Amino acid sequence: MSVDMVTISPPDDTPSVAARDRIVCFVNDELSAAALRKGLEGANVAIRRGTIRNAMRMLETDTDLFALVVDISGIADPFTELEKLSVLCPPDVLVALIGESREITFYRELMEIGLTEYLPRPLTRDMVLHQLRPKLLGDVAPGAADRGGHVISICGAQGGAGATSIAINLALQLAETTKAKVALLDLHLQNGETAVMLGVRPGPGLRIALENPMRADTLFLERAAIEINDRVSLISADEDLDAQLDITEAGVRHVLGLLRQRFSYIVVDVPVPFPPSIHPVIMLSRHVLVLLEAEVTGLRNAHALRTAVTNIAGKDRVFTLLNRANRAGGLPRATIVKALGAEPDMVIPDLGKGMTQAVNLGVPALKHVRALRRHLAPIVREIAGVGAQRKGWLRRLFR
Ligand SMILES: Nc1ncnc2c1ncn2[C@@H]1O[C@H](COP(=O)(O)OP(=O)(O)OP(=O)(O)O)[C@@H](O)[C@H]1O
Numbered sequence: 001m002s003v004d005m006v007t008i009s010p011p012d013d014t015p016s017v018a019a020r021d022r023i024v025c026f027v028n029d030e031l032s033a034a035a036l037r038k039g040l041e042g043a044n045v046a047i048r049r050g051t052i053r054n055a056m057r058m059l060e061t062d063t064d065l066f067a068l069v070v071d072i073s074g075i076a077d078p079f080t081e082l083e084k085l086s087v088l089c090p091p092d093v094l095v096a097l098i099g100e101s102r103e104i105t106f107y108r109e110l111m112e113i114g115l116t117e118y119l120p121r122p123l124t125r126d127m128v129l130h131q132l133r134p135k136l137l138g139d140v141a142p143g144a145a146d147r148g149g150h151v152i153s154i155c156g157a158q159g160g161a162g163a164t165s166i167a168i169n170l171a172l173q174l175a176e177t178t179k180a181k182v183a184l185l186d187l188h189l190q191n192g193e194t195a196v197m198l199g200v201r202p203g204p205g206l207r208i209a210l211e212n213p214m215r216a217d218t219l220f221l222e223r224a225a226i227e228i229n230d231r232v233s234l235i236s237a238d239e240d241l242d243a244q245l246d247i248t249e250a251g252v253r254h255v256l257g258l259l260r261q262r263f264s265y266i267v268v269d270v271p272v273p274f275p276p277s278i279h280p281v282i283m284l285s286r287h288v289l290v291l292l293e294a295e296v297t298g299l300r301n302a303h304a305l306r307t308a309v310t311n312i313a314g315k316d317r318v319f320t321l322l323n324r325a326n327r328a329g330g331l332p333r334a335t336i337v338k339a340l341g342a343e344p345d346m347v348i349p350d351l352g353k354g355m356t357q358a359v360n361l362g363v364p365a366l367k368h369v370r371a372l373r374r375h376l377a378p379i380v381r382e383i384a385g386v387g388a389q390r391k392g393w394l395r396r397l398f399r
Pocket residue numbers: 156158159160161162163164165166193323324348349350351352353355356357359
């Protein structure tokens with residue numbers, strides 16, 4: 001890309017040191033903005049609404065930055081616009097693009113003209129974390145070298161927020177979409193509802209493994225996992241309510257380690273508040289979903305729960321899921337956004353009495369309430385990414 005015609009630069013050509021780490025992103029959709037915010041957490045990032053044209057307008061007066069991330073969706077002739085951008089953009093500023101094309105030739109052409117990276121929309125936090133962040137910031141994405149299964153924790157900010165329903169159906173839909181093996185781990189050992197909702201009876205295996213990790217070998221899974229279908233297994237317990245359990249952190253770490261060797265995804269129904277013994281689950285989670293309903297109690301607890309997760313695992317893992325949105329009598333959306341300080345990351349509307357009927361029938365709601373699948377799809381996409389295999393192929397081809 002020619003940069004001979006750079007005409008606008010700071011008078012003495014020495015940008016201030018303070019702004020040299022600044023990354024400015026111009027995107028037009030909320031999903032991409034959220035993915036960039038989370039994936040570039042900790043960096044000096046400004047996210048603005050707009051496309052490559054807005055970026056050029058900024059560069060006319062402000063070139064004091066480290067990197068630029070711009071959306072070229074809807075631009076008829078991106079190469080002409082990129083040519084213009086290159087004139088305004090100082091040569092040492094990294095430029096990454098977001099767009100609609102998934103064509104390999106397009107990607108290759110962009111790399112040839114010296115762009116840092118190209119990501120197809122819709123962006124996910126993981127795409128930003130694993131593909132863009134290392135190129136912009138040079139740091140390795142957290143967990144990138146970690147080959148174990150992807151842990152997703154589901155925590156209800158209030159009782160009855162739908163944590164168990166979401167955990168079960170998310171596990172089923174993840175398996176269906178990705179064709180990978182999925183474990184559903186219920187850490188409510190005494191009053192867990194996953195088994196009831198799926199119409200199965202757990203044995204004592206999980207409790208034994210969590211209390212005495214030395215006794216949990218690879219046979220543990222054969223004994224404790226109940227196959228829900230070809231790809232999904234449930235690992236849960238049904239201990240007496242008056243039982244004195246002695247769950248240890250080592251036990252939790254060991255069980256999770258075994259599950260992560262065998263399954264690609266582990267969806268965990270997590271008891272709240274977290275007993276210290278289950279901190280390893282939060283620590284190893286790539287996604288922690290904090291569920292709340294549009295109620296005062298949910299709002300109050302969601303804030304505290306997000307803070308607890310952040311303290312254990314870091315801020316970029318936490319996603320707020322507003323469940324049963326628009327339920328009659330619930331708080332208005334504006335009140336919720338104000339109290340949360342932001343829009344919820346994910347929303348599932350109230351899906352009516354079919355959800356409770358499914359519980360009473362002992363069948364997954366996914367099979368009983370048709371709309372649930374559609375509302376879970378964006379969450380599955382955030383967790384698994386789109387075209388995960390294709391991403392791997394691109395990486396091998398180019399690096
Ligand atoms: N989006 C929804 N629309 C309608 N009903 C729902 C929705 N999500 C969950 N429910 C219903 O709400 C009830 C409580 O759900 P669930 O048991 O999953 O919540 P929970 O957070 O796990 O509760 P607990 O605090 O008891 O563990 C169930 O009857 C379930 O079917």
